[in-house]
Amino acid sequence: MSVPTPGPRPGDPRPAEQRPVAAxxxxxxxxxxxxxxxxxxxxxxxxxxxxxxxxxxxxALTSGSERG
Structure with missing residues (x-):
């Protein structure tokens, strides 16, 4: 069974930011x-x-969930 990767909620108009962890x-x-x-x-x-x-x-959490 695969576990879905968390990401932006459907319909969320804000794209997830990809920023360095230090930032x-x-x-x-x-x-x-x-x-x-x-x-x-x-x-x-x-x-x-x-x-x-x-x-x-x-x-920060949303951006972190996009890393992988």
Missing amino acids: LRADVEEAVAGLDDLDGRPVSEHPAAFERVHATLGR
Whole structure:
């Protein structure tokens, strides 16, 4: 039995980016670093900060799933 390779969801208009792992790691580290000063920012800004990290992690995971 073969296991399907994960990839973009059907109908997802965004193509998976093919970027070097080091670049993806740097993107993730930068996004997570954006949470460092969260305690000094208004609570109303927190959701946007978490959404940026979530989106960056999603892109990194999607790009990583295309490697093989």
